Amino acid sequence: MEVLAKVSSPAKINLGLWILGKRSDGYHDILTLYHAIDLCDEVRIEEGPFRVETSTGIPMEENLVYRALAEFERRVGREIELSVFINKNIPEGAGLGGGSSNVATVLKEVNRLMGELLGEDELMEIAGIISSDAPFFFRGGTQIGRGRGEILEEIEPIELDVTLLIPSVKASTRKVYSLVREEDLTPQMSPEKLVSLIREGRYELLENKLGEIACSLYPEIGEAVRFVEHLGFKALVSGSGSAVFYIGKPTPELETGARLRGWKVVKAKSWLGV
Ligand SMILES: C[C@](O)(CO)[C@H](O)COP(=O)(O)OP(=O)(O)OC[C@H]1O[C@@H](n2ccc(N)nc2=O)[C@H](O)[C@@H]1O
Ligand SMILES: Nc1ncnc2c1ncn2[C@@H]1O[C@H](COP(=O)(O)OP(=O)(O)OP(=O)(O)O)[C@@H](O)[C@H]1O
Numbered sequence: 157m158e159v160l161a162k163v164s165s166p167a168k169i170n171l172g173l174w175i176l177g178k179r180s181d182g183y184h185d186i187l188t189l190y191h192a193i194d195l196c197d198e199v200r201i202e203e204g205p206f207r208v209e210t211s212t213g214i215p216m217e218e219n220l221v222y223r224a225l226a227e228f229e230r231r232v233g234r235e236i237e238l239s240v241f242i243n244k245n246i247p248e249g250a251g252l253g254g255g256s257s258n259v260a261t262v263l264k265e266v267n268r269l270m271g272e273l274l275g276e277d278e279l280m281e282i283a284g285i286i287s288s289d290a291p292f293f294f295r296g297g298t299q300i301g302r303g304r305g306e307i308l309e310e311i312e313p314i315e316l317d318v319t320l321l322i323p324s325v326k327a328s329t330r331k332v333y334s335l336v337r338e339e340d341l342t343p344q345m346s347p348e349k350l351v352s353l354i355r356e357g358r359y360e361l362l363e364n365k366l367g368e369i370a371c372s373l374y375p376e377i378g379e380a381v382r383f384v385e386h387l388g389f390k391a392l393v394s395g396s397g398s399a400v401f402y403i404g405k406p407t408p409e410l411e412t413g414a415r416l417r418g419w420k421v422v423k424a425k426s427w428l429g430v
Pocket of ligand 2: 210214220242248250252254289327395396
């Protein structure tokens with residue numbers, strides 16, 4: 157079959173995440189700085205029967221991309237006659253937004269291949285229904301996320317070397333959020349404070365309140381944080397975990413320690429292209 161599109165689907169890290177409050181719809185209002193990195197899934201779209209397959213064998217009905225395309229099809233009133241194949245490199249349940257990135261990347265490509273039937277706003281609306289992290293991936297780069305994560309504001313691009321340390325445990329975003337208590341809320345944190353921290357390069361002041369809960373729920377994530385801090389780096393959990401990262405390149409001590417513990421090390425850079 158003819159290959160119609162080949163496109164990369166980048167991961168994200170959260171350069172800080174604060175939980176501002178609990179909402180009546182069961183979600184939480186957050187303030188976060190999304191940052192796309194060059195750890196990517198590879199998406200291939202061919203003409204053919206409507207299907208969505210991943211290299212990790214995610215059942216199609218469970219695939220966030222399939223659910224997004226089903227909603228797209230309903231709205232445009234035309235059948236999708238395309239086959240989507242995703243080669244997964246982004247570890248699942250790592251707080252790196254793999255599925256969310258796939259949703260945005262595939263919606264954009266399918267919409268383009270079918271003649272731009274929907275505008276970006278409506279595509280982002282579909283994406284946001286499927287996953288709170290997905291709207292970020294339409295523009296990528298570095299964006300402030302508020303609300304559930306779907307209210308976005310681009311800031312000037314920053315270029316970082318990032319080292320990810322990925323424990324084998326998969327973190328459940330829903331479970332981590334379900335443990336949020338009153339004392340974990342920081343309603344006083346504002347986008348202005350966050351932007352000034354970043355502008356001044358005060359990365360040591362960044363924190364992820366959700367990541368702290370993930371560490372209590374999944375001790376291996378806490379171990380990874382303490383190991384990175386022991387090496388003298390500022391460790392942050394990405395999203396709800398399990399990935400831990402720091403700004404800088406891998407060191408021999410880090411590689412050795414990670415190997416001993418069976419943790420994956422990924423050397424990444426900012427992903428500036430969308
Ligand atoms: C942790 C982050 O990844 C940080 O970027 C996001 O806040 C979560 O984004 P996500 O994985 O796309 O989350 P979703 O798939 O939309 O929601 C999964 C579950 O996480 C909880 N959830 C998610 C986002 C949010 N702002 N508040 C929440 O309480 C809800 O229980 C929801 O049912
Ligand atoms: N296309 C997909 N890619 C990855 N996971 C998917 C996909 N579709 C559905 N899933 C399911 O969703 C779960 C979470 O996926 P994802 O990789 O986006 O989580 P995550 O890395 O924790 O992202 P986030 O930062 O949004 O929490 C996976 O464990 C998997 O079962």
